[in-house]
Amino acid sequence: MDDLLLNDSHPLPAIGFGLYKVDPEVTEDVIVAGVEAGYRLVDGAEFYHNEPQVGAGLRRVDRGQLTVTSKFWGDDEMSRDAVMRSFDATEKALGTNVDVYMIHWPRAKRDQYVDAWRGLIELRDAGRVRTIGVSNFTEEHLRRIIDETGVVPAINQVESHPWLPQHELRAFHDANDIITQAWSPLGRGRLLADPTIGQIADRLGVSPAQVIIRWHLQLGGALIPKSTNPERLRENLDVYGFDLTDADMAAIARLETGERTGTHPDDRD
Ligand SMILES: NC(=O)C1=CN([C@@H]2O[C@H](COP(=O)(O)OP(=O)(O)OC[C@H]3O[C@@H](n4cnc5c(N)ncnc54)[C@H](OP(=O)(O)O)[C@@H]3O)[C@@H](O)[C@H]2O)C=CC1
Ligand SMILES: O=C(O)C(=O)[C@@H](O)[C@H](O)C(=O)CO
Numbered sequence: 001m002d003d004l005l006l007n008d009s010h011p012l013p014a015i016g017f018g019l020y021k022v023d024p025e026v027t028e029d030v031i032v033a034g035v036e037a038g039y040r041l042v043d044g045a046e047f048y049h050n051e052p053q054v055g056a057g058l059r060r061v062d063r064g065q066l067t068v069t070s071k072f073w074g075d076d077e078m079s080r081d082a083v084m085r086s087f088d089a090t091e092k093a094l095g096t097n098v099d100v101y102m103i104h105w106p107r108a109k110r111d112q113y114v115d116a117w118r119g120l121i122e123l124r125d126a127g128r129v130r131t132i133g134v135s136n137f138t139e140e141h142l143r144r145i146i147d148e149t150g151v152v153p154a155i156n157q158v159e160s161h162p163w164l165p166q167h168e169l170r171a172f173h174d175a176n177d178i179i180t181q182a183w184s185p186l187g188r189g190r191l192l193a194d195p196t197i198g199q200i201a202d203r204l205g206v207s208p209a210q211v212i213i214r215w216h217l218q219l220g221g222a223l224i225p226k227s228t229n230p231e232r233l234r235e236n237l238d239v240y241g242f243d244l245t246d247a248d249m250a251a252i253a254r255l256e257t258g259e260r261t262g263t264h265p266d267d268r269d
Contacts, residue, residue, distance in 0.1 A: 001038065001237060004222055006154040007177040010131055012100075013067060014217060015237060016041025018183070018226035024050045026228055031057025033230040035066065038237050043157075043183075043224040044094075045071040045104060046086055051093035058096055068096065071104035071135055071157075072120070078103075078112035083119030087128070102133045102157060106141045109269040113137075117145045117153075133157065135183070136265040139172045146176070155179045155222070159262050161187040162197070162215065162255040170221065180221040186212055188261045196255060200248050206239075213239045215252050 003011035017034045019027065019042065027050040031042065035057075044054050051070070058068065070090045072083050090098060101120055106113040120132040133155030134145070146152050156173060160166045160182035173180045186192060192208040201208045209225070213236055216223040225236045244252070 001040065001240070002217070004179050006131055006179060007152055008131055008154050010154075012131075012155070012179060012181075012222055013039070013041040014222045015039070015213065015239075016043050016067070016069070016222070016224040017233060017236075018043045018224040019048050019050060019054065020045070020226060022048070022050055022226070022228055024053045027053035028057040028060070030228050032060050034233050035061040037230065037233040039233070040065055041067040041069065041224070043069045045069075045073065046090055047071070047073045047104060051090055052095075055094040055096060058094065063096060067099045068094065069100040069102065070094070070098045071102040072116060073104050074107060074112075074116060078107055078110055078116045080115050080119035080122065083116050083123070087123055098129050100131045100133060100155065101129045102135045102155065103137075105136045105268045106134070106138075106265060107269050108141060108266065113141060114145055114148050117149055117151070121149060121151050131155070133181075136268070138265055139169060141265070142172065142176070142178070152176055153178055155181050157181040157183050157224075159184050159260055160216070160221070160223075161185055161191055161261075162194070162212065162252050163187055163191065163257045163259040165219070165253070165256055170219065174220075182216055182221055182223040184261050185216055185223040185225050190261065191255075194255065196251050200244070200251065204242050206242060207235055209236055210239050210242075211244065211248075211252075214242065214244050215249065218244055218249060
């Protein structure tokens, strides 16, 4: 699997696996299955309510080769102190360090995300976390944290899939050395039934999920598809033996509708 280079000079595995809605009962085994399949990045969050079980899984694998992500939820408060409290709780729940920490949502109506970002910078400067990023930030939010702190996030994790390719935001990321990491990269599974994707998959002898994952890679971004099924976890990594043609990329580009499968950043406060 390829790595992307972050603006803090650390590598980021292009494909990780997501843990939203992974039942705590199965989380430990999913972590082990994911690592056995070859993943080197685990995308977690305080909000997923499975961090103790993620930690239990991490204790059964070679933790050293993995990038572990978590995210600050901030629904009570988005202050620097709230960041510290959440980070402490996440580290305790995981029983290991966090490699990548992100602000989960800007919650812009509260006008506190710059304070929260200062908290993440403090964690990084204290050596408690290697890489800091954000999630669900628009260009406006990104410009503001960069202007007010001088620190450019290494990653912006945003919803992206063929219905919502996020070309403008990706261009802003590229211009500012920010990695785009796609959440719900398969459109929460809904894009797998799309006929255009199906035709490309049939021609290439791969699965619809593999076509979509390959599309993300050929756009130059990172992604974190979720599966709790060991076979599908393996399938989602087995995407380096074929290429989409320019015509395939153009056909997938025509699927853009702007449809979201999750919340718009402006609608979560
Ligand atoms: N920062 C944020 O605000 C957000 C972050 N995320 C992150 O992104 C991750 C992925 O997003 P998510 O919403 O889970 O959606 P995905 O787009 O990754 O789709 C997941 C769905 O696709 C199915 N699936 C996965 N691989 C295959 C396959 N090869 N063949 C058939 N079906 C497949 C899964 O089922 P099954 O498990 O049965 O295989 C599941 O139903 C989350 O887990 C989370 O880590 C998600 C939302 C918001
Ligand atoms: O999965 C996550 O990381 C979330 O932030 C969820 O809130 C997700 O975005 C969602 O839309 C839940 O309805």
